[in-house]
Amino acid sequence: MFLSITETTVVCAVGDKYIGCIILSDVLKDDASDTVKALKELNIKNIQILSGDKQSIVTIFANKLGITQAYGDLLPEGKVEHIERLKEEKGNQIAFVGDGMNDAPVLALSDVGIAMGGLGSDAAIETADVVIQTDQPSKVATAIKVGRCTRRIIWQNVLLAFGVKLLVLILGASGIATLWEAVFADVGVTLIAIMNAVRIQKMIK
Helix, strand or coil, rough: CCCCCCEEEEHHHHHHHEEEEEECCCCCCCCCCHHHHHHHCCCCCEEEECCCCHHHHHHHHHHHHCCCCCCCCHHHHHHHHHHHHHHHCCCCCCCCEEEEEEHHHHHHHHHHHECCCCCCCHHHHHHCEEEEECCCCCCHHHHHHHHHHHHHHHHEEEHHHHHHHHHHHHHHHHHCCCCHHHHHHHHHHHHHHHHHCHHHHHHHC
């Protein structure tokens, strides 16, 4: 009678007498679909699901999310082996998102381990490189956006500082630049770099 049931089934009995069963079903987080969509927009090409749940359940959720590669019935060592195979492929950078104690080895193995801090186990949180405190998957996409923006701003500030200082140095050696140009190259560039970096805070909000 349970062959067509894809959810987790708990059979209840009193003594030797069967009295019924309890069907346990997982539900998608409210922003799960938006998260997958946002990751694809960020050009994250290979999104996979690795789960210890039954393959039938994993397949159902993968179809709802539009994910073509979903692997269920995985033990912790199975997840580790899967990540190791992915890392062997040239050019792959692996980010793994997990919240369970069993995810700790995979979080440590991945290039970037991301733990869902709201309901995550202590082992997962301690092992992860990034902890999402709100337990919202969509924050993963936000973290990637902030990271990319931060790197871009760092390079902008570095190039600005070197460019202005080099220009003032050349002008100073030529006798054109005065003390005020030197002050701008020092204090002025610092203020501009700080104002440029403030843009990151707006993204977080």
